[in-house]
Amino acid sequence: MTLATTTTGWTREKAAEVIAEHRNLDGPALPILHALQETFGHVPDDAVPLLAEALNLSRADVHGIISFYHDFRHAPAGRHVVKVCRAEACQSMGGHALAEGLLHRLGLQWGGTTGDGQVTIEPVYCLGLCATAPAALVDGRPVGRLNREKLDAVVNEVRNDWSHTGRVGA
Amino acid sequence: MAVTRIFIPRDVAALAVGADDVARAVTAQAATLGAEVALVRTGSRGMFWLEPMVEVETAQGRIAYGPVEPSDVPGLFAAGWLEGASHRLRVGRPEDHPFLAAQTRLTFARCGIVDPLSVADYKAGGGYRGLVKAIELGGAATVEAVTKSGLRGRGGAGFPTGIKWKTVRDAAADQKYIICNADEGDSGTFADRMILEGDPFCLIEGMTIAGLAVGATKGFIYSRSEYPHANATMAAALQVARAEGLLGRGILGSDVEFHLELRVGAGAYVCGEETALLESLEGKRGMVRAKPPLPALKGLFGRPTVVNNLLSLATIPVIMDQGAQFYADFGMGRSRGTMPIQLAGNILHGGLFETAFGLTLGEIVMEIGGGTASRRPVRAVQAGGPLGAYLPPSQFDTLYDYEAFAARDALIGHGGLVVFDDTVDMAHMARFAMEFCAEESCGKCTPCRIGSTRGAEVVDRILAGKDVAANITLLEDLCNTMKFGSLCALGGFTPYPVLSAIKHFPEDFHGRRLPVAAE
Numbered sequence: 195m196t197l198a199t200t201t202t203g204w205t206r207e208k209a210a211e212v213i214a215e216h217r218n219l220d221g222p223a224l225p226i227l228h229a230l231q232e233t234f235g236h237v238p239d240d241a242v243p244l245l246a247e248a249l250n251l252s253r254a255d256v257h258g259i260i261s262f263y264h265d266f267r268h269a270p271a272g273r274h275v276v277k278v279c280r281a282e283a284c285q286s287m288g289g290h291a292l293a294e295g296l297l298h299r300l301g302l303q304w305g306g307t308t309g310d311g312q313v314t315i316e317p318v319y320c321l322g323l324c325a326t327a328p329a330a331l332v333d334g335r336p337v338g339r340l341n342r343e344k345l346d347a348v349v350n351e352v353r354n355d356w357s358h359t360g361r362v363g364a
Numbered sequence: 365m366a367v368t369r370i371f372i373p374r375d376v377a378a379l380a381v382g383a384d385d386v387a388r389a390v391t392a393q394a395a396t397l398g399a400e401v402a403l404v405r406t407g408s409r410g411m412f413w414l415e416p417m418v419e420v421e422t423a424q425g426r427i428a429y430g431p432v433e434p435s436d437v438p439g440l441f442a443a444g445w446l447e448g449a450s451h452r453l454r455v456g457r458p459e460d461h462p463f464l465a466a467q468t469r470l471t472f473a474r475c476g477i478v479d480p481l482s483v484a485d486y487k488a489g490g491g492y493r494g495l496v497k498a499i500e501l502g503g504a505a506t507v508e509a510v511t512k513s514g515l516r517g518r519g520g521a522g523f524p525t526g527i528k529w530k531t532v533r534d535a536a537a538d539q540k541y542i543i544c545n546a547d548e549g550d551s552g553t554f555a556d557r558m559i560l561e562g563d564p565f566c567l568i569e570g571m572t573i574a575g576l577a578v579g580a581t582k583g584f585i586y587s588r589s590e591y592p593h594a595n596a597t598m599a600a601a602l603q604v605a606r607a608e609g610l611l612g613r614g615i616l617g618s619d620v621e622f623h624l625e626l627r628v629g630a631g632a633y634v635c636g637e638e639t640a641l642l643e644s645l646e647g648k649r650g651m652v653r654a655k656p657p658l659p660a661l662k663g664l665f666g667r668p669t670v671v672n673n674l675l676s677l678a679t680i681p682v683i684m685d686q687g688a689q690f691y692a693d694f695g696m697g698r699s700r701g702t703m704p705i706q707l708a709g710n711i712l713h714g715g716l717f718e719t720a721f722g723l724t725l726g727e728i729v730m731e732i733g734g735g736t737a738s739r740r741p742v743r744a745v746q747a748g749g750p751l752g753a754y755l756p757p758s759q760f761d762t763l764y765d766y767e768a769f770a771a772r773d774a775l776i777g778h779g780g781l782v783v784f785d786d787t788v789d790m791a792h793m794a795r796f797a798m799e800f801c802a803e804e805s806c807g808k809c810t811p812c813r814i815g816s817t818r819g820a821e822v823v824d825r826i827l828a829g830k831d832v833a834a835n836i837t838l839l840e841d842l843c844n845t846m847k848f849g850s851l852c853a854l855g856g857f858t859p860y861p862v863l864s865a866i867k868h869f870p871e872d873f874h875g876r877r878l879p880v881a882a883e
Contacts, residue, residue, distance in 0.1 A: 220665070223647030224630060228589075249647065262649040262806075263630030265589050277590075281551030282746055282793070286709035286784045287737070290792075319633060319750075319800070321590050322554040324782065325412035325707065325714030326377045334592055338380030 201235035201270075208233065209241050213248045223249060223259055227266055236267040272307040272314035274352040277331040278345075280317045283324035289340075292328055293317075296345055312353045367400040368446045371419040371426065373476065375408035375561050376593040377554070382433065383416040389434035390418070393441050401446070407562015409458055409476035410716025413737075419458065422448035428455035463713060466732065468694060470686075470702050471679045472555075472718050475562035481600055483608050486565040492616065494684030498573045499618045506577040507533055510680065512688035514700030519545055519636075519673030520748065520777040520853065522766045528670060531660040532578040535668035540580035542571050543645070543664060546587040546674040547629055547636035550749025552708040552780030556674040558716060560587065560594035563678070564601035565610075568624060570677035572615060573684055574670055575622040583624045584664070585674075586641050589631055598626050633804040637852045638671040640806055651806045652852040673778070675704060694720035699765035707733045709746075709782035726760025729783060740785040744793075744869065748777025750800055751857035753864035754790065775860060790869035795823040797861040801854060812855025815846045819862065826873055836866060836873060 202208060212233050216225045226245065230237050237260055246253045260266045278293045297315060300308055307314040323329035326338030332348050372378075372387045387403060394401040409428075411417060417430030418440075427448035429440060436453060443451040458464055458476075469475075478485035486492070498506045511526025532540055544567060548556040559567055571583045587595050602624060605611045613621045627645060629635045635644045639653035642664050663669025679701070683691045691701045699721035705728060707714050712734030729735070729745055736742055744754040753774035755762065762772050769776050784793075801816035822839045826832055843859035850856040866873055 219625075221627075221645050221647040224627065224644065227630065228628060259647070259649055263632050265630035282750060282796070283552045283709040283780075283782045285793075285796070286782055286788065318590055318631075319804075320549060320551045320553075321376075322548065322557040322594075323377050323380050324552045324554055324709060324780070325711075326380050326415065327709060329380055331590075331592075336376050336380035336593070338377060 202233050204234055204238050204240060206240070206244070209238075209244055213244060217248050223256075224263075227260065227263075231266060235270045239268055271316075273312050274333050274355065275314045275316060276333075276349055276352070277316045277318040277321070279319070279321050279323070279327070279329050281320040281324075283320070284328040287327040289328035292340060292342060292345060295342060296349065299346070300349075308353065310353075312356075313349060367402050369402050369404055369421040371404045371406050371421070371477075373408045373415065373417065374405040374593075375415075375476075375558060376591075377412055378408050378415040378417070379593065381415050381431065385434045386416045386418065386432050386437065389437040393437050397441060399441065399446065404479050406478065407475045407480050407558060408716075409464065410472065410558060411458070411461065411463055411713070412715045413713050414455060417455065417458075420445050420448060422446070424448050425457050428458045428461075429453040430455055463715065463717070463732065467718050468702050468720055469718050470682045470691070470694075471566075471675060471704055472558070472563075472716060473682065474566065475558055475716075478563065480562050480564055480597055481604055483565065483604060483610070486563070490685060491565055491681065492569060492610075494681035495569050495573055495576075495616060495620075497684045498576050499616065499620060503533060503577045503579060506573065506684065509688040510577070510683060513683045513691040514688075514695070514698070515676060515679060515683060515691065516699070516766070517673055518675035518679070518703070518778065519638075520775065522776070525672060525676050528660055528672070529574065529578050531658070532580070532668045532670050535661055537668050539582065539665075539667050540578055541664045541667055541669040542574045542578070542580045542583035542677075543638075543641070543669055543671045544571055544583065544585040544674050544677050545636065545638060545641060545671055546585055547641060548591075548674070548778065549588065549633040549636045550751075550778050550780055552746065552782035553706050553749060553778045554708070555704040555706055555716060555779060557591055557594045559674060559678050560591065560598045564598050565605065566678045566681055567598075567674060568601065568605050568610065570680035571624060572611070572620065572622045573680050574672065574677060576620050578668075578670055580670065581621045581623060583622065584645060585624065585626045586629060586635070586645060587626060588629050595626060595628055602626060632806075633800075634806045634852070634854050637854060640852070641671065642669070649806070651808045652854075654851060675778070696720075696722040696763070696765055697767055699767070703764070703776070703779050705764070706778075706780045707783070708780060710736045710738055710785050711781075711783040712737050712739075721763075721765040723764050724760060725755060725762045725764060725781075726757070728764060729760065729781065733781075733783065736783060736785045738785045738787075740787065742783055743786040743788050744784045744790060744865075746782040746784070746793075746861065747780070748775035748860075749780055750797060751775070751853060751860055752777050752780075753860045754784075754793065754868060755864070756868040758868075773860065773864065775857070790865040790872040791823065791827055794862045794865040794873075795820055795827070797858055797865075798823060801858040805854060809849070809851040809855060811846045811849035812851070812858075815842055815850075815855065816858060818842060819846070819858075823862075829875070832874055840866065 414430035798819035
């Protein structure tokens, strides 16, 4: 099962369509933001005034909502996203050293993207894979019982995959 | 030749260790041999060290093999696994395995056994008998039954479920809501996820009963974006339920009406706190609300709202089906019924262990869990998630119930236990707790927002060996301020891991312990 999708370039019309699709829900802000990010790979700043109008909020309110949640990006991520679990259960199985080692080998900080634009490494706090730790989510695909070799292999696999141009944050 | 059913989990933890690859290998090998097999994708039984665990339906019942690698598959066919033959990976009947045989599965009775999207499977396993009973009894008697069962909130605070329901039932309003808190953000917990993936109709039935009981016609399941697989299964189950008349109007031919929506959070841990969850569902920043007013009186969109943890709601069907007394007869003291304990981290037998309250912590970790996976000594067990205390082996005599844990300054929380071996650096874990709180604080109250950042700085000074004794005093003082001055459990409970680490593992704070193997 792959959750990777090709993302669309920004158009006002597409954004308005996405907003219209969800605006009749009770409390529609989060479903709309998820849908925008799924469509464009991030929540473009240009969407803020559209959303403000649709939800009858100020632009500052909308910015406040977007910036509160870790999931929403205002710029695109790399073509592939690797979410590495930093939480306690994974730490108990050496997850801390594993993640730090990966970042070091890629020359990245948390949230950084490789120079070729292929891979973004993001922290995640618990994937519910605590009995098969340490774990990560690679383009939405779960991988558990990781060690250095296995983690490098999955990262290299997606890094060498140019078959799709973008993906959404799961 | 008869078709043999083969059960392979599609629980995300099984997928993470290759269940899909195994399923493909089974299909391919069966085709090569011309063997008639039908694959059923289930949830997990919760014996994760054996995943991917494959079960074959034979004349002697379902026989399990695990952990299966794709390369094992030809050999399993050759050995005659379709007849349940012996093989080095043969586990036998799962129910006979000591890990399952020792459990009392009420909430998890069907998980790992049924096809999660089959209503027929669900009903064959006892599903919807609870709702039928609730319809017969009516709302008031249903609330009374839940109260009598002694069920307490499984999300952490342990508040009696029946009392919460009665408050909502007695409130007058044009609209009431049932909310399932499935924002299972605690490390070491995965019980909610297993139900979402393995027995979603159980939650749908539980929430429908709750709606009937308090007079709510609308419900929301608030899940996490970190659980894409669970959300996909739950969304599919909701569609099936709507199509089969198990949601909507006139459920099971009665006048019960209940509508249910799945909502997904956006990576903010604090939204697991019920009032932050309500704000998030309303489309706002997930900022904690001051209580009162209670959500039971003024909850979602200002209406009376039941906010229950997923495990509480998923336990309602069996309580209604088997009766309040049946449920209350399990457990001890004021901790009634069963608790799905999640064994996680550095543990040999990691998984889901549902049992009546009252075992000791040591029995759970050492006997059921088998000690560490690394085969090194256990040094600490964190109970109840990232805001829970670290307990040393000297406290393994603590009984697993709400009151006994509270007496030791510890929490049961959502039932997670994360085991660490002797390579753990507890000062690092204390710092991590503060850092996590700083990262996830909603920012509304000062003790949590600023206290956590200052807390991480103080631990850094301790780690650097600067004025250690004075800084430990300062850290303890700061923890007290957070504990008593924070609006919600995030700031209020972060002191538990920090103070317990200082108390039980002082050697990690006073002059550094010699580093053991780094990884």
